[in-house]
Amino acid sequence: MARHLIDMNEMNSSDFEALLTAQRSAMIREIPTSPAVVSTETPTLTKAELAELLFDNVGLNKREAKDMVEAFFEVIRDALESGDSVKLSGFGNFQLRDKPQRPGRNPKTGEAIPIAARRVVTFHASQKLKALVENGAEASFTR
Numbered sequence: 001m002a003r004h005l006i007d008m009n010e011m012n013s014s015d016f017e018a019l020l021t022a023q024r025s026a027m028i029r030e031i032p033t034s035p036a037v038v039s040t041e042t043p044t045l046t047k048a049e050l051a052e053l054l055f056d057n058v059g060l061n062k063r064e065a066k067d068m069v070e071a072f073f074e075v076i077r078d079a080l081e082s083g084d085s086v087k088l089s090g091f092g093n094f095q096l097r098d099k100p101q102r103p104g105r106n107p108k109t110g111e112a113i114p115i116a117a118r119r120v121v122t123f124h125a126s127q128k129l130k131a132l133v134e135n136g137a138e139a140s141f142t143r
Helices: 013-029 047-058 062-081 127-141
Strands: 086-088 092-099 102-105 112-115 118-125
Antiparallel strands (some): 086 092
């Protein structure tokens, strides 16, 4: 993959999102498609691939790119651990939700058992992300 340098001060968030989407699509197209290699799994973007995209597109060295990805997720993790919501404009919101205790059943015995109250993380995609995903899905069906 060719390395491109981009001045982040000259790029707005929608341009950056479009660039990452294009780069990810290019990476997916490079995956071998012979029947012996193709998996039935949905392609997944990993933290390592995110770091590689930062290396290729922003001009960070590989260590800086990896550290930036780790720091990004650490900030989100710390905010959620502290009880804060995380709002990423144009992407979505991570929120905490307290689920109350509820009745459940042991599937083998049918015995009633309580399911403990717990706190869960939910993600709600923004309308912009939903539209991008929907349009991307339509484009992949028309190929």
